Amino acid sequence: MSSDELKRGSEIEKILDQSEKIILSVMYVCQIDGKALSQTIMKKCMLSEDMINSKIDELVKNQFVNEDRCTLTEIGRKSLRVVLAGGVFDIIHPGHIHTLNAAKALGDVLVVVVATDNTAVKMKKRNPIHSQEQRQELVNSLSMVDLCLIGQEEDIFKTVNLVRPEIIALGYDQVHQEKFITEGCKKIKLDATVARLQSPIPESSSSKIEKEYGESIHGI
Incomplete structure (x- = not known):
């Protein structure tokens, strides 16, 4: 892994909190198996619907999630291991x-x-x-x-x-x-x-x- 990638990875860790990581993980999984995104996020995150929507808004703003609010951008995918x-x-x-x-x-x-x-x-x-x-x-x-x-x-x-x-x-x-x-x-x-x-x-x-x-x- 290059120094630039390591630096980017460190920056991502600072930006994302645990619940946002979970949301990104669920989006990744749902893209593969086709499960309903909203229900799966609710089960995994244990947050209110309003809180989840607020988190997704922030992820869209930071370009981790596409405007469709359910798929990962390249940055979002690279934030996950x-x-x-x-x-x-x-x-x-x-x-x-x-x-x-x-x-x-x-x-x-x-x-x-x-x-x-x-x-x-x-x-x-x-x-x-x-x-x-x-x-x-x-x-x-x-x-x-x-x-x-x-x-x-x-x-x-x-x-x-x-x-x-x-x-x-x-x-x-x-x-x-x-x-x-x-x-x-x-x-x-x-x-x-x-x-x-x-x-x-x-x-x-x-x-x-x-x-x-x-x-x-x-x-x-």
């Missing part, structure tokens, strides 16, 4: 929670991609317990996750290009190589940092939990 993480997430366990909290701590917005059922079978060598839609709903319900998407089977970088993250977070046990991710980002002209996250509970895994549960059931 978006983190992208992915996985199967068939059985949510403490390792997942720690990893996703660590990913969210790297930026302002956390977008999570769950693997399709077909990809899950290839990765885990078994059918997932939950469908891709169920896994998406489960991950979307986690407080640290701003948006959960179902991945693209043929090309993972289609989703990366849609999200355009500043940081791509990899779990401690994910097979993706940093070089593969970096080279793929270059092809879509995305300058993203790849971060490898560590889990304090490496023995936790969905496969192990499923195996132990199955053994306990058979032992009854």
Whole structure:
């Protein structure tokens, strides 16, 4: 990151308060998933409608939000640090929670991609317990996750290009190589940092939990 970008980032932090950051984050997410903006902002910000409108007025004035009051300008988008993480997430366990909290701590917005059922079978060598839609709903319900998407089977970088993250977070046990991710980002002209996250509970895994549960059931 250049000195000019660092300076601009520092200036942005001084201008924006926490509620304005949340509003910008919600606008970014709603641009991707098409959800109703006003209802989502009300839930996230816990502010009155008048206060939210006043905040948006200020964001428009400072050129973070377009005149339509629902989409980000280039300055607004650059004010956010978006983190992208992915996985199967068939059985949510403490390792997942720690990893996703660590990913969210790297930026302002956390977008999570769950693997399709077909990809899950290839990765885990078994059918997932939950469908891709169920896994998406489960991950979307986690407080640290701003948006959960179902991945693209043929090309993972289609989703990366849609999200355009500043940081791509990899779990401690994910097979993706940093070089593969970096080279793929270059092809879509995305300058993203790849971060490898560590889990304090490496023995936790969905496969192990499923195996132990199955053994306990058979032992009854």
